Amino acid sequence: MQVQGFFEWLGQALGAVIRFIVDGLDWIFGGLAHAGGNFIEGLSRTLGMDTSLISIIALVVGLILLYSAVRAFMRASIVLGIIWALLGLWLLSWIIH
Structure with missing residues (x-):
């Protein structure tokens, strides 16, 4: 027991x-x-954006594009830097209201 x-x-x-x-x-x-x-x-x-997963992913991709633009400008690649910056700003302006 x-x-x-x-x-x-x-x-x-x-x-x-x-x-x-x-x-x-x-x-x-x-x-x-x-x-x-x-x-x-x-x-x-x-x-001023939605909380959906698509919006968060688009935000991250837009920031990566802007980072690529800064890196291109630091390498003295003006044309590629402008292209990356325009793509990044276009994407960010699309998701941010």
């Missing part, structure tokens, strides 16, 4: 530890997801 009580106690203790770990991870990842959602919401509200 005492052995059965010991293993029951051990199972409850192990279950409590696992439950604590799972609840802690849920709290951490839930907080990160909430913070990420708030970041995207604030970014899109400030820029």
Whole structure:
């Protein structure tokens, strides 16, 4: 009888530890997801764009195009820099209201 009580106690203790770990991870990842959602919401509200995945991807692509324009200007490639800048600004002006 005492052995059965010991293993029951051990199972409850192990279950409590696992439950604590799972609840802690849920709290951490839930907080990160909430913070990420708030970041995207604030970014899109400030820029005046939609919060859809397509809009976020278009924003990233537009910023990459502008970065490519800066790199082209630093390499003294004026024509390519103007092309990249125009493409990036066109895309960004399309998604930002």
